[in-house]
Amino acid sequence: MKVVHLQLSSCCGCLISLTDTYEKLLEILNKIELVYCQTLIDVREIKECDVALVEGAVCLEDEHSIELLKEVREKAKLVVALGACASFGGITRFCKGNQPPKPVHTSFVPISKVIKVDLSIPGCPPSPEQIVNIIEAVIKGDTEYLEPFIRLSENTETCGCEIIKVVNTSRCMGCGTCSASCPTRAITMVDGKPVVNTSICIKCGVCSVQCPRIEFPKILEKLEG
Numbered sequence: 432m433k434v435v436h437l438q439l440s441s442c443c444g445c446l447i448s449l450t451d452t453y454e455k456l457l458e459i460l461n462k463i464e465l466v467y468c469q470t471l472i473d474v475r476e477i478k479e480c481d482v483a484l485v486e487g488a489v490c491l492e493d494e495h496s497i498e499l500l501k502e503v504r505e506k507a508k509l510v511v512a513l514g515a516c517a518s519f520g521g522i523t524r525f526c527k528g529n530q531p532p533k534p535v536h537t538s539f540v541p542i543s544k545v546i547k548v549d550l551s552i553p554g555c556p557p558s559p560e561q562i563v564n565i566i567e568a569v570i571k572g573d574t575e576y577l578e579p580f581i582r583l584s585e586n587t588e589t590c591g592c593e594i595i596k597v598v599n600t601s602r603c604m605g606c607g608t609c610s611a612s613c614p615t616r617a618i619t620m621v622d623g624k625p626v627v628n629t630s631i632c633i634k635c636g637v638c639s640v641q642c643p644r645i646e647f648p649k650i651l652e653k654l655e656g
């Protein structure tokens with residue numbers, strides 16, 4: 432399987448998470464051929480490939496990034512949005528820190544606003560295990576495992592709001608996993624239930640992925656409904 436990794440506006444954390452798979456990484460590298468990856472290999476031209484892992488939001492004011500993204504879409508059979516920035520805009524779109532990126536937040540959009548995306552992997556960054564499982568499922572053609580991630584690629588706004596839905600439907604069991612996994616500490620447990628501070632949520636989707644009571648397809652049907 433030929434794989435391209437394209438990095439747009441991001442911190443490279445998703446690629447680091449992929450390399451953090453340690454011994455699994457060697458197993459994966461035996462099954463795939465990395466044909467383009469600006470960080471790891473010195474190849475300047477994007478090649479035809481089976482899977483393109485795109486990391487980072489796309490900046491609408493950066494024509495070069497938009498061209499690269501469109502080129503990847505043309506050359507890849509399957510395009511995967513790797514991580515929160517590519518899937519939802521993440522920290523490039525939603526951070527509220529003291530050093531706002533230039534151009535402005537609204538210039539950074541999920542890659543699905545520019546090209547068709549086949550799968551989205553949430554997380555800031557996605558866990559190494561998650562990345563490995565998805566790559567293995569793609570290799571095996573395990574569409575049942577991939578289904579939630581396919582559905583997620585059609586939704587660019589997943590966030591702590593989905594956790595609130597779980598609480599509102601009384602499915603929450605108060606385990607606190609969402610709070611512990613939030614990279615911006617936007618979730619506080621109050622009286623055994625999570626409360627999301629949406630003003631600091633960067634919509635990375637990690638809380639939703641980690642919650643044992645969320646079933647993605649069902650939640651997304653509700654959101655779409």
Ligand code: SF4
Nearest residue numbers: 591613632633636638
């Ligand atoms: S609440 Fe936290 S973990 Fe959930 S989407 Fe927002 S930033 Fe990510």
Ligand code: SF4
Nearest residue numbers: 603604606607609642
């Ligand atoms: S992870 Fe899910 S079940 Fe656990 S506290 Fe958060 S919303 Fe509730």
